[in-house]
Amino acid sequence: MISVEDARSRIFAGLRPMGDEIVALADGLGRVLAAPVVARLTQPPADVSAMDGYALRAADGVGGARLKLIGEAPAGRPFAGRVGPGEAVRIFTGSFVPEGADTILIQENADAADGFVTVRESPGQGQHIRRAGMDFAAGDVLLPAGRRLGAREIGLAAAGNHGWLRVHRRPRVAVLATGDEIALPGEDIRHGGIANANTPMLAAFIAAHGGEPVMLPPVPDDGAAIASAVDAARGADMLVTTGGASVGAHDLVLEGLSTEGFMLDFWKIAMRPGKPLLFGRVEAMPVLGLPGNPVSAFVCAVLFLGPALRVLAGGEAAAPQLEPARLGAALKPNDLREDYLRARLERDEAGWVAVPLPVQDSSMLRALAQAQALIRRPPYQEALAPGEMVEIIRLDD
Known part of the structure; x- marks a missing residue:
């Protein structure tokens, strides 16, 4: 038997990330970047107001001063003129700061009437102004290759003016359950049988970890039937089997795999639950053989399948976080x-x-x-x- 750490290292050693593809920004959630996301613009593109209020010159913003309102600057419609001495422009959050203005008097500290605004509390120079490029500048690397995309990363890529992203392809993982006793969930189960929990459980696990599950029909404990199912799985990026990997007379996964040219890397791990786990390859396709007991299969999925999927999807090779x-x-x-x-x-x-x-x-x-x-x-x-x-x-x- 080998250790859990040794087994995971040997699995990692033979895995490579999937090739890349381009997806719409809205479809990027959970994907791993195959190329860095570089800002296509500067954010903010100019000095903008951080508050609703009035743009003016700090020199004019003394308490009690009465300034003439010469226009307004809604977000998206910048004021075309210039703010001169004794003047102010009505401004809103996100609006470009007009030329000549160097501070924002927030509306809570002002009284406006009859085309004038009176300063009740003086703002400091540069107050409530977000400077151009404060967040990022055009050409900045916003997200590195290898980064998994969550909601925050999607928002940042959108702010950088990206509608499409280059990501690693999702690995297609075939799931094959073996055993004379298992039946499809929802069907009538014959005497001595059980519902196949492993295939839907592992398919859900694969989908949650960035893969595309391919659920194969379960097969009986028969070497030829297992070999036929393995042959049908060719073309997948990985094959996961459950059951039949122990040492009983009906544990025939190794026999069925060997018929298809399976090259065994290791079999049996010094762990509980999950001792009879095996790993190897059928040609270029990695094969992970999980135990048949559902809890054992799930624990092994957490320890080995999840980290393997992370590598195949373009992420780093790492053990589950402790x-x-x-x-x-x-x-x-x-x-x-x-x-x-x-x-x-x-x-x-x-x-x-x-x-x-x-x-x-x-x-x-x-x-x-x-x-x-x-x-x-x-x-x-x-x-x-x-x-x-x-x-x-x-x-x-």
Whole structure:
């Protein structure tokens, strides 16, 4: 058996980002930039007002001064003239500051009547003016290649006048569940069968992590049937299988893969749950074989599939983020396997408290759905008492 860290490094070593494509700005959410976003304009393009009020010369803005209103400057319609001594222009937030003006008298500190404005409180020179280029200048790199696009990044690209973005293509990931006992959710299930939870769960996980899932029909525990399904998956950027990767007489994924020229990189990891995980390739297509138990499959997806999808989608190679938390219940000593316990999260004045779920069986999806985190325990960790510090992986979708 190899370690979790070693397994992840070996998976990363054989992955390359997808090629690039151009998408509309509105479709960029969650995508990873394949090229930097460079500002096509300066923002603000000129000195603009940060407040509603009056543009004037600071020298004229003394308390009690009465200035002549010579026009107004709504946002998008700059004042065409120049502000001279004893003059002011009505201005609004985002409006260009007229020539000759060097400060903004906010409307709360002014009285306007009969074509004049009276200063009640003097503004300082340059007050309430946003200078040209204060945010960015044309030619500035706004977003580097490799940046994942969220709402803030989309807004920044739009402000830089980009309607289209060059991003990495989403990896197409085929999902194949194996087992004589599994049936499509919603169908009548024969005696001895169960609903196939793994395929829709993993498809949702793949979509949430930047991939395009391709759900293949489940196949029985038959080497030839598995080989045929693997052949149908050719052309995908990655194949994920579930079940059949253990050592039982009906665990035939390796047999079916080998028929298709599978080259095994590793099999079995010193972790709980998820020991019988395998990784290799069918020609250029990476193949990640997850355990059949749904909780084991999901935990392995968090630890290996999510990070792999990040690399394929153009992001950096990184393990899931670990955060500190205090333990909410006692734990016995750990053995030689790295352990990942499902836990509820509570929060108090000192931070997060991770409470392990009382039953950690790897088939219990209801418990998994109730968990908010995984508690990571290194191999051979000693017994822990409530209140001691542990590392957690948040399970936010």
